[in-house]
Amino acid sequence: NFGQQKILYYLGGADNSLINNFNDGIPTPQEGNFVFQDLANPLRGFDINIRNGGSYVLSNAEVRVPIFNYIFRNLRSKLLRDFQIVSFFDIGTAWSGSDPFDEDNPVNITTYPDPNLPERGPVTVRVRRFREPIIYGYGFGARTTLFGYFLRVDYGWGVETSIRQPGKLHFSLGYDF
Numbered sequence: 450n451f452g453q454q455k456i457l458y459y460l461g462g463a464d465n466s467l468i469n470n471f472n473d474g475i476p477t478p479q480e481g482n483f484v485f486q487d488l489a490n491p492l493r494g495f496d497i498n499i500r501n502g503g504s505y506v507l508s509n510a511e512v513r514v515p516i517f518n519y520i521f522r523n524l525r526s527k528l529l530r531d532f533q534i535v536s537f538f539d540i541g542t543a544w545s546g547s548d549p550f551d552e553d554n555p556v557n558i559t560t561y562p563d564p565n566l567p568e569r570g571p572v573t574v575r576v577r578r579f580r581e582p583i584i585y586g587y588g589f590g591a592r593t594t595l596f597g598y599f600l601r602v603d604y605g606w607g608v609e610t611s612i613r614q615p616g617k618l619h620f621s622l623g624y625d626f
Contacts, residue, residue: 457483460507460543461499462490463603463619470496476555477501478545492539493619494586494607500543500556507541513592531594537603540585549582556580581610588616599624 457477462469475498488497489505513533517524524530542549544556561574588605601621607614 453482454484455482455503456485456487457501457503458487458489458505458543459498459501460489460505460541461492461495462488462497463493463601463621464488464491465623466490466619466621468620472496472498475499475501476558476560478503478555480545489541489543491619492541492584492586492607493537493603494539494588494605494614494617495584495609496617499584499607499609500541500582502543502545502549502554504545504549505541505543507539509537509539511535511537527594529593531592531599533592535590535592535603536588537590537605538585538587539605540583542582542584544582552577552579554582556582579610584609590619598622 461472478501483503489507490497491509492499492507513535515533517529517532544551544554546554557577557580559576559578561576562569584607586605586607588603590601590603592599592601599622601623603619604616605619606616
């Protein structure tokens with residue numbers, strides 16, 4: 450994004466998810482002249498906003514196996530004919546500034562107390578810690594068509610700074626990842 454009016458990308462979650470959770474624990478960049486916001490998902494195994502910034506890199510890989518098509522011939526049921534089991538791996542990062550490894554990246558800075566709270570004390574502390582900017586998620590799922598809609602259910606684990614997060618269920622509509 451090279452223009453004066455920039456887009457703030459939020460990474461995490463799944464495309465067309467019916468239940469979205471937003472991670473408020475990751476700060477958004479204060480400087481940057483962001484005029485628009487967009488979801489840079491999917492990165493399954495995480496809530497939306499696990500990483501954010503004006504730039505992002507993301508890769509998704511899936512292996513889909515139409516299991517009932519291999520077992521049975523000439524299926525009449527569209528539900529069974531379109532049923533697929535899935536294994537996936539997503540990896541990516543989003544950042545502000547020159548590169549994702551910059552120590553001034555907002556994901557590495559936490560302010561206490563939270564500046565978004567209405568009442569704050571006289572002391573403000575900024576803690577700088579290093580979080581690995583590149584995160585990944587992996588897991589399994591299923592796909593099928595029901596009443597003309599392509600339904601996706603994924604269960605994934607996210608890995609952030611070499612720590613595996615608890616699993617997350619993503620229920621989505623559509624053919625995208």
